[in-house]
Amino acid sequence: MLSFKLNGRDxxxxxxxxxTLLWVLTDDLKQHGxxxxxxxxxxxACDVMIDGAVVRSCQTKLSxxxxxxxxxxxxxxxxxxxxxxxxxxxxxxxAQCGYCLSGMIMTxxxxxxxxxxxxESDVRAALNGNLCRCGTHTRIIRAVLRAxx
Numbered sequence: 001m002l003s004f005k006l007n008g009r010d011x012x013x014x015x016x017x018x019x020t021l022l023w024v025l026t027d028d029l030k031q032h033g034x035x036x037x038x039x040x041x042x043x044x045a046c047d048v049m050i051d052g053a054v055v056r057s058c059q060t061k062l063s064x065x066x067x068x069x070x071x072x073x074x075x076x077x078x079x080x081x082x083x084x085x086x087x088x089x090x091x092x093x094x095a096q097c098g099y100c101l102s103g104m105i106m107t108x109x110x111x112x113x114x115x116x117x118x119x120e121s122d123v124r125a126a127l128n129g130n131l132c133r134c135g136t137h138t139r140i141i142r143a144v145l146r147a148x149x
Contacts, residue, residue, distance in 0.1 A: 004065040006031070007075030015062055022046045022057035025072060033073030033102045037131075044130030047103035048072050054110045073102045076109060085109055088147035089140070096134035104130050108144045117148055 003012045006029060015024045025031040025048070034057055037045030041056040048057045049071040050064065076083040082090060085108060095101050104127060111118055111126040118126070123144045132140065 002062060002066050004067060005069040007071060008069075013062070017061065017063035017066075019062045020058055021048065021055070021060040021062050021065055021070070024062050025057060025070075031072045031074060035099055035102055037099070037103070042129075042131070043100070044103035044107060045100055047106040047130070049106055049110055052110065052113055054107050071106075073105060076105065083109075085112065085144070085147040088143040092139045092143040092146060094136055094139040094143040096136050100130060100132040100134075104132070104140055108140075108147070111144070112148060118144070120145060 001012055001014050002017055003010065005011065011029065013024060013028060015028050022034060022036060025034045026036070034048055035045040036058060037043035039058050041059040044056065046056055046058040047054050049055070051068050055064070076086060085105060089095065089101065089105060107127055107130050108123070111123065115122060120141060123141050127140065
């Protein structure tokens, strides 16, 4: 049995501790905002935060979450509504297929938590490891800067 906080709620799971966090989150805990992308920790679609730090859940073992706080896209919502950052992504129409957005938003939130007034260069550097095949990077950067304003 492993216990941790998931989006502010106490969770206990009997999933194997060597299972990836991604599979436990999606299959066992029904967190469908976390996406399987490459499975090799290279694209960022599976990004979540553990204690405020972004991790690639496809390569992070469940045991890494023990006693810690895990935040997924759903955990960013405020009183059942989109967070300021999530709303900025909507307002900037920063999605095309949307597959990368969960990871983009999680990485952007971690940036804003560390640096509430990032420059465009800061945003670009933070999101450098998150891949988007649709090419909406310009709108994504605008969304992060809008949320910071």
